[in-house]
Amino acid sequence: MKHLIIIGAVWPEPNSTAAGSRMLQIISLFQNQGYEITFLCSASKSDFSFDLNTISVQTKPIQLNDSSFDSIIKELNPNVVLFDRFMIEEQYGWRVMENCPNALRVLDTEDLHFLRKAREVTFKQNRELVFEDYISDVFKREMASIYRCDLTLIISEYEMQLATETFQINASLLHYLPFLSEEITTNVPKFDERKHFISIGNFLHEPNWQTVLELKKYWKAIKKQLPEAELHVYGAYVTEKAKQLHNEKEGFLIKGRAESVAEAYSKAKVLLAPIPYGAGLKGKLFEAMQLGLPSITTEMGAEGMNGNLDWNGFITSDENDFITKSVKLYSDKTLWETAQKNGYKIIEKRFKKELFASDFMNKVETLQMNLKSHRNQNFLGQILQHQSLQSTKYMSKWIEAKNS
Incomplete structure (x- = not known):
């Protein structure tokens, strides 16, 4: 049985956030293809966190900047690792690469954080957005994360267009996966x-x-x-x-x-x-x-x-x-x-689930079968992966040593 590891920014709360609902949709797509799933997260659970065990998803707490993660990921030996937002990829991506180099690495952006940040700045300054507003530290970090991963999920057609046309990201690194609907409720009050x-x-x-x-x-x-x-x-x-x-x-x-x-x-x-x-x-x-x-x-x-x-x-x-x-x-x-x-x-x-489910899972399977050639074509990603292994790795090890 194939194994998906999801590393979450938080434990999903589908009744609190759209991101929580989307995470359960992604879990369902993989489960329908027979994947075993383990959800890892360093955050504390809240009273409103969804009980993933009720849908046969195993859970494990993990720690930030701690080599205990290396042992966990090695033992789980996943075929696919999904990072919930780019900050999670920054924290754990290099560890996944070191310990499970053959695992397909997928980034779920939720939305493009640099776009939201640029719009927030211009909204608070009461002016129109210009191109330079995009080029923030968040932009550089998020873009680097996209290139380091084998596949990035984009939730909006607008953001897909922005990524491929404005920023020239190769479409082979991206996949459009919006919210998915399994049913429409028409029996509602008039x-x-x-x-x-x-x-x-x-x-x-x-x-x-x-x-x-x-x-x-x-x-x-x-x-x-x-x-x-x-x-x-x-x-x-x-x-x-x-x-x-x-x-x-x-x-x-x-x-x-x-x-x-x-x-x-x-x-x-x-x-x-x-x-x-x-x-x-x-x-x-x-x-x-x-x-x-x-x-x-x-x-x-x-x-x-x-x-x-x-x-x-x-x-x-x-x-x-x-x-x-x-x-x-x-x-x-x-x-x-x-x-x-x-x-x-x-x-x-x-937004019907049937419009997207098979295309997405076919993409995941195809990438797994052609992972080496896919990565060789993404040479910029390899460069960034090398650089991040050097910088992020040793920063994390320094923090771990300091904490101990």
């Missing part, structure tokens, strides 16, 4: 059975917090036109500053963690997501389409999701237009029902 607006997102993720601040700005104007409506803001890890925005009189309600996203979505009439910046695909919008909840978002929020298909609601980055469209979508039954159908169509045409 327009007349729903009320209130909803927003959702982990409060520890800065773009989500900025989205809540945008909503606070817009809400009074929406509430003025829809006096009976409330905005229910859900999200894991509510901060104190977020709690201070809670206002019963205004109908702006900070609800905290949603025990069931599906249940919360089924009661709400419209999802509001004025996302000012970010990267990758937005899990909240993906789930809304799956569950039949129309939404209003920005160009940034919808990026990479609908292709040339109509959105399941509206896309606008203008404040006044966002407010107008929110009221319109909330009030117009015909418009709402059309938006819901548009969402189902986007999922059906662009």
Whole structure:
């Protein structure tokens, strides 16, 4: 039986983050091909960490900058190692290369961190993004990680285009793997059975917090036109500053963690997501389409999701237009029902699991069979691998010696 090792930045929390849900999707793809899977992580588990043992995934805690990892990875002897984000590859990639040189190394970016960072900088400086904004330390680190790996998973078509066209990364090193949908939930409450607006997102993720601040700005104007409506803001890890925005009189309600996203979505009439910046695909919008909840978002929020298909609601980055469209979508039954159908169509045409599963696993199998020639063609990756083995390795060993 083939063996996949996943080295996680954190233990997956599918009810807290889209990244947690995506990780379970990737696990499912490998399990369907008969892989045994072990998940390694140095982070502490939380009360909301998914119990991977319930889906037959073995788990092992590991330590940062500790040679005990070498013994663990050698003993497990994987065919494939997947790094959860580039920071994990930086930490453990050289150890995997030294101890399991024939294992296929796969990087899951989740989203391109350098893109999100560049957009955050320009958002906070209130200006347009220019090319130089990309070229940060995060960019250099993430790019080096991509080249050191045999395959990198890209979640968004926009990011795939950015990587191959703007930065000329050879397409053989990349694979487009978005969120995957196994089913669409059409048996949901109708327009007349729903009320209130909803927003959702982990409060520890800065773009989500900025989205809540945008909503606070817009809400009074929406509430003025829809006096009976409330905005229910859900999200894991509510901060104190977020709690201070809670206002019963205004109908702006900070609800905290949603025990069931599906249940919360089924009661709400419209999802509001004025996302000012970010990267990758937005899990909240993906789930809304799956569950039949129309939404209003920005160009940034919808990026990479609908292709040339109509959105399941509206896309606008203008404040006044966002407010107008929110009221319109909330009030117009015909418009709402059309938006819901548009969402189902986007999922059906662009995110069904069957569209991606076999292509991805075929790519993994082909690379394993041709690993030597694949690596020889990626000579820049070999150079970076050599350099990182020298620098990262000895820095890690120095930290380990210092800690002991």
